[in-house]
Amino acid sequence: MPEPVEGPPYFGDGRLSRARTWLYLRCGLEARTVLALAVVLAVAGGLALHHFWTGRPRTVRVAPASASALLPRAGFATSSATFPSAAPAPFLSVGPSVSPSAVTVDVAGKVARPGLRRLPRGARVADALTAAGGPLPGTDTTALNLARPLADGEQILVGIAPPPQAPGAEAPSGEAAGPVHLNTATEPQLDALPGVGPVLAQHILAFRAAHGSFSSAQQLREIPGIGPRKFAMLQPLVQP
Structure with a gap:
């Protein structure tokens, strides 16, 4: 079937x-x-x-801050008596002879325009010479540290010897009063020489400590950082 x-x-x-x-x-x-x-x-x-629908970008509106939110916290008064308006500080007039942003120096000697010069604070000796018209032709400026910052009220003598000083008086800041003795000079005295800064002064002292007393100024040529040009500037200013 x-x-x-x-x-x-x-x-x-x-x-x-x-x-x-x-x-x-x-x-x-x-x-x-x-x-x-x-x-x-x-x-x-x-x-x-x-x-x-729920993941679509939407614009969110921020409610403006209410005036109460800008008030100080509870416990502080908000009256004008508690928070007086700050009064402007009184203006202090400064006379023309006193300026915190300038220095006044006296440039004397063999320059084109000797006299008082006002220069910005932080200016150098070279800036003072430029303001005085520059040194006269043939003037020897090797005794000046042209890179030294100026001090307010100082005198810069260009091409002339400084006046004799009283016993115990110190030489003007940054200027050498006479030949520097390499065997007895201190670091500030070496630093005051033109072209010699704190680092090179320490090198000279380290050389003196390692090799003993200087027998000649020619030994400065053996110190790193003193080349022919700098030695020619230092030679008339130093002695053993």
């Missing part, structure tokens, strides 16, 4: 039944499966729409 052939389920008559029959024959799906898939797709679409 032949086995019965399984066929599509019977869904009844009518358009809905024919649609169910066509869906089963074409896609192999029953109506309940299609309905379940439709529900899943609808839920997924709803979640995607909700995620897109």
